[in-house]
Amino acid sequence: MSSLGFQVLYHLLNRRKTIVAERVFLPEPREESLLLEGGRGLGSLESRSPLSRFDLVAFSLPFENDYPGVLKILEAGRIPLLAGERDESDPFVLGGGITTFLNPEPLSPFFDFFLLGEAEPILDRFLEVFREVLHSGGSRREILRILARRVPSLYVPSLYRVTYNEDGTLRSREPVEPGIPERIPVVRSHPLQAPVSTSAILTPDTPFGDRVLVELGRGCGRSCRFCAAGYVYRPPRTHPESRLRRAVDTALEKSRRLGLLSAAVSDTPGIERLTARILEKGGTFSVSSVRADSLTPVLLDHLKASGQKTLAFAPEAGSERLRRVINKHLSEEEILRAVRLAAGRGGFGLRLYLMIGLPTETREDLEAIRDLVKAIKHHVVKESSTRGRIGKIHLSVNCFVPKAFTPFQWFPMEQVETLKEKQKWLKKVLLREGGVTVHFDVPRWAYVQALLSMGDRRVGSILRKVHEAGGDWRKALRYSDINPDFFVYRPKGLEELLPWDFIDHGIRREHLRKEYELALEARESETCRVGECRRCGVCPR
Ligand code: SF4
Numbered sequence: 312m313s314s315l316g317f318q319v320l321y322h323l324l325n326r327r328k329t330i331v332a333e334r335v336f337l338p339e340p341r342e343e344s345l346l347l348e349g350g351r352g353l354g355s356l357e358s359r360s361p362l363s364r365f366d367l368v369a370f371s372l373p374f375e376n377d378y379p380g381v382l383k384i385l386e387a388g389r390i391p392l393l394a395g396e397r398d399e400s401d402p403f404v405l406g407g408g409i410t411t412f413l414n415p416e417p418l419s420p421f422f423d424f425f426l427l428g429e430a431e432p433i434l435d436r437f438l439e440v441f442r443e444v445l446h447s448g449g450s451r452r453e454i455l456r457i458l459a460r461r462v463p464s465l466y467v468p469s470l471y472r473v474t475y476n477e478d479g480t481l482r483s484r485e486p487v488e489p490g491i492p493e494r495i496p497v498v499r500s501h502p503l504q505a506p507v508s509t510s511a512i513l514t515p516d517t518p519f520g521d522r523v524l525v526e527l528g529r530g531c532g533r534s535c536r537f538c539a540a541g542y543v544y545r546p547p548r549t550h551p552e553s554r555l556r557r558a559v560d561t562a563l564e565k566s567r568r569l570g571l572l573s574a575a576v577s578d579t580p581g582i583e584r585l586t587a588r589i590l591e592k593g594g595t596f597s598v599s600s601v602r603a604d605s606l607t608p609v610l611l612d613h614l615k616a617s618g619q620k621t622l623a624f625a626p627e628a629g630s631e632r633l634r635r636v637i638n639k640h641l642s643e644e645e646i647l648r649a650v651r652l653a654a655g656r657g658g659f660g661l662r663l664y665l666m667i668g669l670p671t672e673t674r675e676d677l678e679a680i681r682d683l684v685k686a687i688k689h690h691v692v693k694e695s696s697t698r699g700r701i702g703k704i705h706l707s708v709n710c711f712v713p714k715a716f717t718p719f720q721w722f723p724m725e726q727v728e729t730l731k732e733k734q735k736w737l738k739k740v741l742l743r744e745g746g747v748t749v750h751f752d753v754p755r756w757a758y759v760q761a762l763l764s765m766g767d768r769r770v771g772s773i774l775r776k777v778h779e780a781g782g783d784w785r786k787a788l789r790y791s792d793i794n795p796d797f798f799v800y801r802p803k804g805l806e807e808l809l810p811w812d813f814i815d816h817g818i819r820r821e822h823l824r825k826e827y828e829l830a831l832e833a834r835e836s837e838t839c840r841v842g843e844c845r846r847c848g849v850c851p852r
Contacts, residue, residue, distance in 0.1 A: 333357040352389035362388025372408035375763035382778040414811040417770035419468035428497035507558035522568035531574030532839030539714035552581035577605040586613040603649035625664035629680030655694035668725035710757035718826035730754040767810035819848035
């Protein structure tokens with residue numbers, strides 16, 4: 312329930328008089344026996360109705376590692392795992408969430424359809440058609456056909472035929488019958504029309520459950536080349552300040568604690584006035600991270616007054632060169648300025664997000680991470696000297712995973728063994744610095760994430776094996792007929808048909824390709840200038 316997207320969907324569905332939406336969660340192992348009541352299978356939280364009795368079972372999938380949970384829920388809900396094995400008595404299974412509109416293909420054997428893109432602009436149309444056809448007496452196949460024809464952004468995987476070249480790359484994908492769209496357009500919320508999303512349910516059983524989440528805006532105009540959200544939520548949209556003020560006032564009536572959400576909270580126009588208002592009204596707020604180059608002393612003071620103890624920045628890379636490769640638009644001086652402000656003014660602890668395995672990364676780039684951390688520590692110590700207490704520095708070092716619809720979609724992931732060696736070296740040099748703690752992600756899990764991000768529909772058979780092996784990825788990969796390295800370690804051809812190419816986000820392929828080439832030259836490109844720029848194809852001419 313900590314996902315605002317999930318909460319928004321729950322609210323949008325239940326505000327309709329003709330629909331009752333209930334929640335279902337994968338039970339914790341210790342709760343399984345309670346929830347899998349009397350052989351009826353997994354039931355809903357609200358009415359304990361068996362999952363298999365619903366007309367529609369919808370999954371919101373923000374992360375690839377949620378995929379095995381889908382299969383577990385289907386099985387526990389007594390719903391056939393494969394879409395092709397369901398009959399008229401089974402619910403339809405719908406997928407949504409950012410992973411599905413990046414690349415739904417590895418999940419395609421298990422889903423009847425996906426609603427691609429943001430839910431708000433398309434949900435009403437989908438529900439209207441779905442309701443109409445559900446009780447029309449048509450077969451399951453007919454219902455799927457009608458939905459695919461009449462609901463923009465709805466993708467029915469079983470209505471497409473995919474063929475492969477001898478080398479394993481995709482040769483073609485075509486609708487199996489006339490009238491089914493070749494490409495699926497993604498519809499976006501209009502920034503000025505969409506209401507500000509806030510969380511509707513507060514529960515102590517989840518992270519951030521004590522605060523109302525308020526979405527300040529969607530998308531990010533900084534154009535980082537590795538960042539999928541920065542591409543598929545284009546153009547960047549922020550709600551007008553007057554609307555945010557009203558949303559904050561209403562949210563404060565529910566809870567004195569707010570969580571402000573945006574890809575870059577400190578970039579939000581009028582953010583200082585908004586946070587001042589929250590404090591004046593007796594509330595407090597927190598933010599997940601800030602851009603180092605848009606952090607201001609006033610915002611820091613407001614964060615301090617709100618009780619926030621740690622500030623998170625994302626330099627992503629250690630060297631200026633590699634930050635240009637990823638189009639970060641952030642200099643070392645800007646990072647250190649933010650560090651001085653945070654350590655000096657607020658005595659904040661720091662959390663820094665970094666990546667290893669980025670395209671073109673060299674030994675010098677790794678050494679630059681060490682040097683950047685040393686410089687950061689130096690400034691933290693200096694700025695904290697009058698306070699007598701030195702703020703902690705926590706590093707979170709993650710492996711780069713290529714994502715669809717970014718300029719880095721053509722790059723492979725770095726070999727797991729190489730990533731492990733890099734982690735080992737960094738651990739050795741960084742832990743010499745007192746006051747610095749480091750968390751590394753697990754390269755093997757990054758590999759799994761890359762497989763699920765970059766795979767085509769054949770990867771569904773691996774997911775099935777993982778499920779049958781009780782979640783044991785190692786075993787499933789060992790006995791798979793599909794070579795997972797093909798999807799993870801192979802650089803893709805710039806002309807190659809990619810598994811997600813049928814989704815139309817409005818981003819021109821030539822734009823991604825140009826950004827890819829600029830990355831290889833370590834050259835930055837412009838950030839978004841909505842209203843003035845037409846570069847990527849998303850903003851109307
Ligand atoms: S057209 Fe320009 S401003 Fe619009 S989303 Fe693309 S890069 Fe950003």
